[in-house]
Amino acid sequence: MGARIKLRNLIGAATAVATASxxxxxxxxxxxxxxxxNLNDGGVWVTNQDMRLVGHLSYQxxxxxxxVRTDSTNFDVRQNGATVFVSNTDGGSFTRVDPARVASxxxxxxxxxxxxxxxxxxxxxVSLKAGKIKTLTPAGEQLDxxxxxxxxxxxxxxxxxxxxxxQAVVLDTKNNTLVLPSGEAVHLNGTDLQLQxxxxxxxxxxxxxxxxxxxxxxxxKKVTTVxxxxxxxxxxxxxxxxxxxxxxxxxxxSFLRDCPGTKNDLARKVSTLNxxxxxxxxxxxxxxxxxxxxxxxxxxxxxxxxxVKGWEEVKSKLENEDEEDDSNQRDQNAPKEHKDENxxxxxxxxxxxxxxxxxxxxPVINNDT
Numbered sequence: 001m002g003a004r005i006k007l008r009n010l011i012g013a014a015t016a017v018a019t020a021s022x023x024x025x026x027x028x029x030x031x032x033x034x035x036x037x038n039l040n041d042g043g044v045w046v047t048n049q050d051m052r053l054v055g056h057l058s059y060q061x062x063x064x065x066x067x068v069r070t071d072s073t074n075f076d077v078r079q080n081g082a083t084v085f086v087s088n089t090d091g092g093s094f095t096r097v098d099p100a101r102v103a104s105x106x107x108x109x110x111x112x113x114x115x116x117x118x119x120x121x122x123x124x125x126v127s128l129k130a131g132k133i134k135t136l137t138p139a140g141e142q143l144d145x146x147x148x149x150x151x152x153x154x155x156x157x158x159x160x161x162x163x164x165x166x167q168a169v170v171l172d173t174k175n176n177t178l179v180l181p182s183g184e185a186v187h188l189n190g191t192d193l194q195l196q197x198x199x200x201x202x203x204x205x206x207x208x209x210x211x212x213x214x215x216x217x218x219x220x221k222k223v224t225t226v227x228x229x230x231x232x233x234x235x236x237x238x239x240x241x242x243x244x245x246x247x248x249x250x251x252x253x254s255f256l257r258d259c260p261g262t263k264n265d266l267a268r269k270v271s272t273l274n275x276x277x278x279x280x281x282x283x284x285x286x287x288x289x290x291x292x293x294x295x296x297x298x299x300x301x302x303x304x305x306x307x308v309k310g311w312e313e314v315k316s317k318l319e320n321e322d323e324e325d326d327s328n329q330r331d332q333n334a335p336k337e338h339k340d341e342n343x344x345x346x347x348x349x350x351x352x353x354x355x356x357x358x359x360x361x362x363p364v365i366n367n368d369t
Contacts, residue, residue: 049296164198239288254268270305273299
């Protein structure tokens with residue numbers, strides 16, 4: 001079944017807002033963006049839940065140069081090119097982020113849904129309760145919507161969705177069940193399974209586990225295991241980016257980069273990841289970063305895990321802007337001071353010419369002082 005939904009654009013910046021057990025792929029809501037960000041600037045959107053901020057990281061400058069405020073402390077961001085969504089995890093809502101516009105709701109019948117944006121800009125939405133996967137393909141100012149049936153899964157299933165090229169893949173992390181694009185279900189071994197982030201077309205889908213990375217062939221379902229440098233860390237969702245596979249484990253900090261050949265391969269311990277609570281790979285165009293969603297911690301995986309700081313500066317600028325806004329508002333609301341003494345009005349004689357047969361109006365107080 002297919003449908004086409006027209007997007008209505010509104011001026012403003014987006015903040016994540018909760019809705020009642022429905023998925024709104026884009027919810028109009030006022031917000032603040034510190035500067036207008038060029039949509040093709042080689043940057044990536046990251047999060048800091050402690051500060052309730054979604055920040056824009058300039059990769060070249062290794063600095064945060066923009067931000068969007070949210071109303072929730074439990075949120076995340078999904079992105080591909082100019083397509084950016086902020087999710088409210090508690091409310092099950094998705095808000096489209098754009099420095100210049102916000103789109104209206106387009107999906108309202110997918111309770112408890114999760115979303116992934118493919119490398120082609122197509123959004124895949126899956127809902128266990130609805131028992132289906134919706135695919136939303138951009139078509140100008142509209143979205144083409146198609147549906148496929150979700151295979152029968154356990155009632156207690158906890159789902160993640162991703163895309164390998166144009167194909168949607170679903171993982172039930174509660175029962176270790178992987179649903180391939182063909183609809184076939186594969187049982188995987190391991191604990192704390194994490195499905196890869198959306199990536200380009202590939203022969204394998206990636207799944208992170210505690211202490212290992214799994215490669216599952218999409219055709220023959222063969223599973224290949226790659227061990228982590230440090231065992232039993234908490235896995236991030238792995239990612240395939242520019243031909244290289246990236247995986248990370250927090251708690252017992254470990255990082256893996258597996259590229260074609262061996263020249264750029266890297267497997268190492270990363271002590272700064274030890275304290276990370278939930279490290280997430282963020283990719284956008286050619287940029288990749290690792291982001292601790294709670295504290296805002298930032299690392300550059302293709303630069304040997306260099307750590308980037310700067311959230312305190314963003315927070316300070318935000319507070320200064322709020323103080324300036326409050327000060328300006330107080331100035332506008334303050335009563336005006338009159339230095340000159342008030343006097344009663346003085347009436348002056350009026351003179352006015354009237355043409356015969358015509359009608360004219362005489363404003364008698366215009367020349368009074």
